[in-house]
Amino acid sequence: MIAGRPPAVLAAAGFAVFAWGATPAVTRFAVGGVDPLTVGLLRTLLAALVIAPVLALRRTPRPVSGGDRTLLAISAIGGFVVFPLLFTLGQGRTTATHGALILAALPVLTGAIAALAERVAPSPFWWLGAAVAMAGEAGLIGIRDTPAGAATSLAGDLLVALACVGAAAGYVAGGRLARRIGTWPTTLWGLALGGLVAAPALAVVPLPSAAGPAEWSAIAYLAAISSIAAYAAWYWALSRGGIARVGALQFLQPLVGVALAVAWLAEPLTPSLAVAATAIVAGVVLCRR
Secondary structure, X not given: OOOOOOHHHHHHHHHHHHHHHOHHHHHHHHOOOOOHHHHHHHHHHHHHHHHHHHHHHOOXXXXXXXXXXXXXXXXXXXXXXXXXXXXXXXXXXXXHHHXXXXXXXXXHHHHHHHHHHHOOOXXXXXXXXXXXXXXXXXXXXXXXXXXXXXXXXXXXXXXXXXXXXXXXXXXXXXXXXXXXXXXXXXXXXXXXXXXXXXXXXXXXXXXXXXXXXXXXXXXXXXXXXXHHHHHHHHHHHHHHHOHHHHHHHXXXXXXXXXXHHHHHOOOOOOXXXXXHHHHHHXXXXXXXX
């Protein structure tokens, strides 16, 4: 358990972490045959289309107060617009292993934003673990020993890092809103609003006319699993297990991503990646004490 939290909280958070851990490899695969901007937009738009009938056929609770609507806007724009677009653009310019390890910033950013929003500081061990994990990430971005055959760029890494900022803000806002209106309403309305914001951009990006079944399957995974199922499970866990403490589990997410990138995409595991992964594991141990 997570500091006395029920096993269901750990299971829901673990599912979300695994699903998102696979996202860098799946995204990298998708952008190999489809324009990255198109993939990022379709990820949100297809998810919004999937949940539209649910919103139309059932009375889903919606935010009514100004504060709740603000939380919904932050959650939708940060998690369903900023993150998928910047992350997909970044993954088009860097490897899945880099993308997966840069996502290690999410627990740190989530906990820090939560501490500011709720005026409750995480424990000293959490901050120590966060510092260790972030040191590994800084080394990953600063020391570039990736072989020439594996395309990486500083711009791609920084785009992924900026995407993490948007996701962290969305997580905190979504977790707080889920306490008031519920997990599924938060996810469904967030996706719907994110789809409305992203829809106009689809008119000016190329459609994936050359995409095959594999690329469409990857985009479907990003829409249905990464953008719906994982978000619902994550918001539910955040609302019941505590944003900062449950957020620490995201230190495991990059390890899932690295394993899939190496095993599926045959990306090399270089010394800097190994050091970064080791720092992340050490951060997990410290944060969970």
